[in-house]
Amino acid sequence: MVGVMSLDGKITKGISSDIYKWTSLEDQKHFFSQIKKNNLLVMGSQTYEAARDKIKLTKEKLRVILTRDPQKYTPEEIPNILEFSSDSPKVLVKKLEARGYKKMLLLGGGIINSLFLKSSLVNELQITIEPKIFGLGKNLVSDDKLDVDLKLLEIKKLNSKGTLLLVYKVLI
Numbered sequence: 001m002v003g004v005m006s007l008d009g010k011i012t013k014g015i016s017s018d019i020y021k022w023t024s025l026e027d028q029k030h031f032f033s034q035i036k037k038n039n040l041l042v043m044g045s046q047t048y049e050a051a052r053d054k055i056k057l058t059k060e061k062l063r064v065i066l067t068r069d070p071q072k073y074t075p076e077e078i079p080n081i082l083e084f085s086s087d088s089p090k091v092l093v094k095k096l097e098a099r100g101y102k103k104m105l106l107l108g109g110g111i112i113n114s115l116f117l118k119s120s121l122v123n124e125l126q127i128t129i130e131p132k133i134f135g136l137g138k139n140l141v142s143d144d145k146l147d148v149d150l151k152l153l154e155i156k157k158l159n160s161k162g163t164l165l166l167v168y169k170v171l172i
C-alpha cells in the first residue's frame, strides 16, 4: 500500500481531490517510481475518478478499479490494461494470482485501504507524511474498526522541509 498524508492523517485537503496541489515533488517522484516498478495497480473508483486525467494506460500494466457497479464502467474497460471489479479483496487477489500476478500496488483511497487491511492483504505500507495539518479531509483509512500491528522498516527524510517517507511491515 502506498499513500501520502498530512501529519494529521488526511489523504485529501478538505473536499479537494487534487492531491498534487499539496504533495511535494519528492513524494511525487517516490510515488511514480513505485508505479513504474509494479505491473499491477489496484485502486477504488473514487481514486480512479480523481486521477483519471493523469493516468497513462500502458500494455505492461493492469489497473484494477474497485467499484460496486462495474457495469457503469464497461465502455472504459480494456482487458488486461484497465479492468473494473466488484470482487471482495480476497476473491480479487485469488483471481489475480491465478493470472500470474505476484505483487500488487494498492493505491487507495481510504475506503479501499481499509478493505484490504481488514482482509489482511497488505504486507507493506509506504506512507509519506507531508509536514502539513489539514483538520478536514479524507483519512488514510475509512472510519472502521481496525487493529493492524506494524513494524517500521525504514524512515527517510525526502527534503529539507521534512517530508518523511515511512516504510512499515505489517505484522501477522
Ligand SMILES: NC(=O)c1ccc[n+]([C@@H]2O[C@H](COP(=O)([O-])OP(=O)(O)OC[C@H]3O[C@@H](n4cnc5c(N)ncnc54)[C@H](OP(=O)(O)O)[C@@H]3O)[C@@H](O)[C@H]2O)c1
Residues within 6 Å of the ligand: 002, 003, 004, 005, 010, 011, 012, 016, 017, 018, 019, 043, 044, 045, 046, 047, 048, 050, 051, 066, 067, 068, 069, 085, 086, 087, 088, 107, 108, 109, 110, 111, 112, 113, 115, 138, 142
Ligand atoms: N493522498 C493519497 O495518498 C491518496 C491516495 C488515493 C486517493 N486519494 C484521494 O482519496 C479520495 C478517494 O478516496 P475514498 O476513500 O473516498 O475512495 P476510494 O477508496 O478511492 O474508492 C471508494 C470506492 O470503492 C468502491 N468500493 C467500496 N467498497 C467496495 C467493495 N466492497 N467492493 C468493491 N468496491 C467497493 C466504491 O465504488 P463505487 O462508488 O463505484 O461503487 C467506493 O465509492 C480521492 O479524492 C483521491 O484523490 C489520496
